[in-house]
Amino acid sequence: MAVTLAPGRAATARPRPRKNRRSLSPGRIVAWIYLGIVVLITLFPFYWILRTALSNNYKLSTHPSSPLPVGFTWGAFERVLGIATTAEAQAQGGSGATINIALYLRNSLIYASVQTVLIVLFASAGAYAFSRLHWRGRNLVFNILITALMVPSVFTLLPNFVFVKDLGLTNTFAGLILPGALFQAFTLFFLRQFMLGLSNEVEEAAILDGAGPLRIFFRIVLPMSSAPIATVSLLMFVNAWNDYFWPLLITNSQDVEPLTLALGVFKQSSPQAAPDWAGLMAAALVAALPMLLLFVAFGKRIVNSIGFSGLK
Secondary structure, X not given: OOOOOOOXXXXXXXXXXXXXXXXXXXXXXXXXXXXXHHHHHHHHHHHHHHHHXXXXXOHHHOOOOOOOOOOOOOHHHHHHOOOOOHHHHHHOOOOOOOOOHHHHXXXXXXXXXXXXXXXXXXXXXXXXXXXXXXXXXXXHHHXXXXXHHHOOHHHHHHHHHHHHHHHOOOOOHHHHHXXXXXOXXXXXXXXXXXXXXXXXXXXXXXXXXXXXXXXXXXXXXXXXXXXXXXXHHHHHHHHHHOXXXXXXXXXXXXXXXXXXHHHHHHHOOOOOOOOOHHHHHHHHHHHHHHHHHHHHHHHHHHHHHHHHOOOO
């Protein structure tokens, strides 16, 4: 029996599901205010660096607390990039000193990139041995290596310096890179925690097909660990890019010095009573820009990988 609707009478409409809107409780409001304050405190130094970099170095002393650039100019960036002449630099309060930004950026890229590749390669191999291979004393050796996390890095600077000097590797990229590239306890621990959670089924199938440990490591384990490897690569690259004390000990050659040392030399090269703060802040921004872009692009990956690896 067919059922018809009376003319002019519309079918009963289903009620729309109500959106689950969270009410703004006092606790939530306080949390958002606190979060906003933390964000402002975190971003304020970057804003102040930018404000100083866009100021005239002579006029900074007249309005040191001004929230806006004092005597707005791009001169500091021109001095850092080597575009401005010595007369133009001195007219804006600069020292006339310049930074070979291309050379020091190249040195920093070589130092950070090569060291990151070596750290990740050795740490991945060690993590595979401690997580997927079974051998006597595995856990004991791992625990001994992990105790390096409790040793401050400053304690190893002098022994490493003496070792590199005895090998005749001072003022070379090899001496700059190798001591920190052979072993990093945090990277080893991080990758081992991830590899412990990998499924054994694919690995067992590869063993049945005749694959050895090296083939399994390079063809199976490394591709499956691409996310945490990308995370530690970014962290190690940033750490090497910002390194200052070790390059300060090991080199005084412009052909090897990274950008962090160049900024220190630039600060001390002003013959005036005050350093070229505008130029120094502009150079600092140029040096920090690659790291800021990396964190903007991969910040979410870092958080997700750390949570997935069990570091909570």
